[in-house]
Amino acid sequence: MGLVLLLMFSLVLASCERASTTHGEPNVRVGSKKFTESVILGEMVTQLARSTGASVRHRRELGGTAVLWEALRRGELDVYPEYTGTLRQELLSGRKLPDDAALRVALAEEGLRMSAPLGFNNTYALGMKEAEAERLGIRTISDLRAHPELRFGFSNEFMERGDGWPALRDSYRLPQRDVRGLDHDLAYRGLDAGSVQVTDLYSTDAEIAAYGLRVLVDDVHHFPAYDAVLLYRADFESRAPEALAAILRLSGTLSEEKMVKLNARARLERVPEAQVASDFLAQSLGVSTVVRGEGLASRVWLRTREHLFLVGVSLLAALALAVPLGVLAARSPRLGQGVLGLAGVIQTIPSLALLVVMIPLLGIGSRPAIAALFLYSLLPIVRNTASGLTGIPLEVRESAEALGLPPLARLWRIDLPMASPSILAGIQTAAVINVGTATLGALVGAGGYGQPILTGIRLDDTRLILEGAIPAAVLALLVSGAFEAVGRVLVPKGLRLRAESESR
Amino acid sequence: MYALQDVSKRFGTTQALHSLNLTLPTGRTTVLLGPSGCGKSTLVRLLNGLLHADTGQVLYAGKPLPTDAKALLSLRHRVGYALQGGGLFPHLTGEENVTLMAQHLRWSAARTRERRDVLVELTRFPAEALARYPAQLSGGQRQRVALMRALMLDPEVLLLDEPLGALDPLVRHELQADLRAIFARLRKTVVLVTHDLAEAGFLGDDIVLMREGRVVQQGSLVDLETRPADPFVTRFIQAQRLAPGNGASA
Structure with missing residues (x-):
């Protein structure tokens, strides 16, 4: 029974794989996670690679870190934007890597490489409505201990990850019982509607300003650094050296301030990510790219x-x-x-x-x-x-x-x-x-x-x-x-x- | 044609047939008669291998009924079968029902058509109704289609299980007359199951009266009337003769 199933799979999938690649295999395959910042970074990588004449495919909005990590290791992606904290704390959490140098070594063992930091640290943070935080006198995460009745709504990923809610609760000894996991985008709306009072944020989120949120100070330095990097396969260098060189020019070009602005343009002004990326590349790197808008x-x-x-x-x-x-x-x-x-x-x-x-x-x-x-x-x-x-x-x-x-x-x-x-x-x-x-x-x-x-x-x-x-x-x-x-x-x-x- | 030796059949805890011995003569019409639940339908299903006897054996033309699947199929080609209501395939037209086996056996179109025409004439079936589906046919027409289907391969034996059971009295009367004429013309070995004494007397050369899985008496209707083997025979005859609205003259 199981055997028959497997046989069926392989037959059907072999045929459909062929069908889906009839337009020629792209020589650069870029991935991005399903949040705006990652999609913008993915677009930047895509357009830079394309500017060298490479044929590029961008698989946007893949459903979670594990999906991209697996795909990169299996050779179905060449490059995607990642964060050092995610690599150290989640993907390679068993290795207890002390610093980025150790991280590079560990990645090399997987046949992977990591670019120099792009420039911004998008770490986890907790946030709540400015007015409510003021009323309750909450400035730091430690201050939350005095308010056990607060309703927490965290992204599902934050609930699960090694450095997420369970670890945060332990390091701050937080007493709150009403803690729900929900989609990150829905958490903001919950915050606005009052059904959620505290949520996890990324420090480059466009919504911090838009929703009038206060970012609580991580006073015991619980959250590690989440420096944005590009993660790529070691064999990518030999297969498309020009494309890689172009992509790596992104290193050190993005401050937190810049990233918040880019995120806000895409999320709040609804400018397509490809356009946001293209404008940034023209301004910062002097690379002009064409954004093909489809009807x-x-x-x-x-x-x-x-x-x-x-x-x-x-x-x-x-x-x-x-x-x-x-x-x-x-x-x-x-x-x-x-x-x-x-x-x-x-x-x-x-x-x-x-x-x-x-x-x-x-x-x-x-x-x-x-x-x-x-x-x-x-x-x-x-x-x-x-x-x-x-x-x-x-x-x-x-x-x-x-x-x-x-x-x-x-x-x-x-x-x-x-x-x-x-x-x-x-x-x-x-x-x-x-x-x-x-x-x-x-x-x-x-x-x-x-x-x-x-x-x-x-x-x-x-x-x-x-x-x-x-x-x-x-x-x-x-x-x-x-x-x-x-x-x-x-x-x-x-x-x-x-x-x-x-x-x- | 058939000889049953010490044949018995049990379904779960119910003994449908007690050990019985019976001979069904070639070229004659034998009627299995009895009240419902007497085992007559079980008996007829032993004759084409739809059921297998628990004990004893069923001899067909002197040889035991085959047990391997292939030989059993070819036996069934030589033993036509029709049951109450016709058992027609609702997704096929009357004609397709009749010619299904010929098609499966890859008869030529001409041979199939020729045989079909013979059967349409024999069963007095309106030819224009052949293209209709069972849902569009009357009960009597369905039964005639079932009869044609059973006779398509020109079998040696015809097994009919309550063929007229579900029909209204007028249609039933007409079909009884037609069946008698058909049996007389074909001179095949016919085994017909019914619970109706008048029908048995009208159609059968030979009657096998059954009760609770046993054969009570085998003989002609006159034998049963004049020399009953058991008080049950007389009671069964009288019950049907005296039943209001059930004319013995039929």
């Missing part, structure tokens, strides 16, 4: 193609496995229970978790997304195939047997046509669910309608969210309608007549 129609068309690819490939693969499994399940009730149970368990795995689990196996891009969608499609198809087959009336099954039709011919001429309405309904369900779930594929670099949704959430831009959400909803309706039409062609006429006469 709404061509953006949506690109996302539609990516989305259809994810849904189509995963659904076809699921079909090839789930229908035979459904037939087996109908033949042997005990096996059927096992198959349905397993598919049901898969269905309960949160999609984000499943995507992240796939990354070490399948890397980033469309492959992990397709694999996850494939797994989610199995249950509805297997179940409907099995129930369609077991629902065939006894006298029909007996007649087919008594005629002397061999088992395979019975399956093909009688059982499957009779179960076809149910099987089709199962595929339809799987397809519609897939259209929705595929929006999460953007988190692992698979593109699709999730990309504008992700960007829209990050920038608090409803227009962008709708740019992904509306086509996704329309596609779901179209897919559903298409299956109705397919049903009218594929479901035998005699069965439709029967359904009509029964409904009368």
Whole structure:
């Protein structure tokens, strides 16, 4: 069973990998995390590399540090912006690295290198509304000890990481009990609405000024330095030396003040990151780059193609496995229970978790997304195939047997046509669910309608969210309608007549 | 054609057939008669291997029924089968139901058409209704399609399990007459299951009266009436003769 699954994966994924790279392999692959600063830095790197004539692909807004780190180590990315604190405290936390020199050595062992610092330290900090902090007399993190009733809302990453909330609580002995994990972008809005009183910030966040926040002083120096650097593969130097040299010119060019301004331009003034990066490169490095803005129609068309690819490939693969499994399940009730149970368990795995689990196996891009969608499609198809087959009336099954039709011919001429309405309904369900779930594929670099949704959430831009959400909803309706039409062609006429006469 | 030796069948805790011996003569129509639950449908399903006997053996043309799947399929090609309601495939037209096996066995179109035409004439089925789906056919027409389907490969034996069970009295009466004519013309070995005494007497050369998984008596209707082997035979006959609205003259 497991073996069959793996085999299916590798076949399908081998084919889709080829399809996705038909435009020629880019020789520089840049990644960025799903927050604005990282995307701006990723854009700078992309444009600098492109200015040397290299073909560059920027995978924007990948869903978390681990995703990028894995992708870089596996050679699916060449370079992405990272922070020394993240490397020391999280990615290589087991090594207890004392300083950046030790960090460089440890990275070299992984085949990775790190640029000189870009110039700013984007460390964690805690912040609260200026007026409220003034009222309660809170200036430092230590001052929080006197107010155990405060409601804390921290980004999910901050809740989990080694130097995040648990360590902070211990070093300051903080008594607060009402501590929630939520999306970083939502935390600001919670702060504004009053549902959250203290949140974690980055020291270069654009919102500090915009929301009127006070940054609490880290009086026991709990947070380590988070100097921004570019992390790249050692082999990148030999493959694209010119591009690398251009990229490394960023070192030492960005102060905290500059970075806050760039972040604010992108986040608050809604200037596209590519434009923000381009303007900065022209001013600071004298490099002029062209920003290609794409029209709404061509953006949506690109996302539609990516989305259809994810849904189509995963659904076809699921079909090839789930229908035979459904037939087996109908033949042997005990096996059927096992198959349905397993598919049901898969269905309960949160999609984000499943995507992240796939990354070490399948890397980033469309492959992990397709694999996850494939797994989610199995249950509805297997179940409907099995129930369609077991629902065939006894006298029909007996007649087919008594005629002397061999088992395979019975399956093909009688059982499957009779179960076809149910099987089709199962595929339809799987397809519609897939259209929705595929929006999460953007988190692992698979593109699709999730990309504008992700960007829209990050920038608090409803227009962008709708740019992904509306086509996704329309596609779901179209897919559903298409299956109705397919049903009218594929479901035998005699069965439709029967359904009509029964409904009368 | 068939000989059953010490055959018994049990479903879970229910003994459907007690050990019985029975011979079904070639070229004649034998009716398995009895109240519901007497084992007559179980018995007919032993004859084409839809069920396997727990004990004893079923001999077909002197040889035990094959157990391997392939030989069993070819036996079923020689034993036509139709059950109550027809058991038609709802996704196929009447014609497709009838010719399904011929198609599967790759008969030529001409041979299939020729055989179909013979059957349409034999069963007095309206040819224009062949293109209809089972849902568009009347009960009697469905039964005629089922009969054509059972006869398509020109089998040696025809097994009919309550073929007229679900029909209204007029259609039933008409089909009974047609069936008798068909049996007389084909001279095949026919085994027909019914609970209706009049139908048994009208269609059967030979009647096997069953009760609770045992054969009570085998013989002609006259034998059963004049020389009952058991008081149950008389009671069964009288119950049906006296039943209001059930004319013995049918």
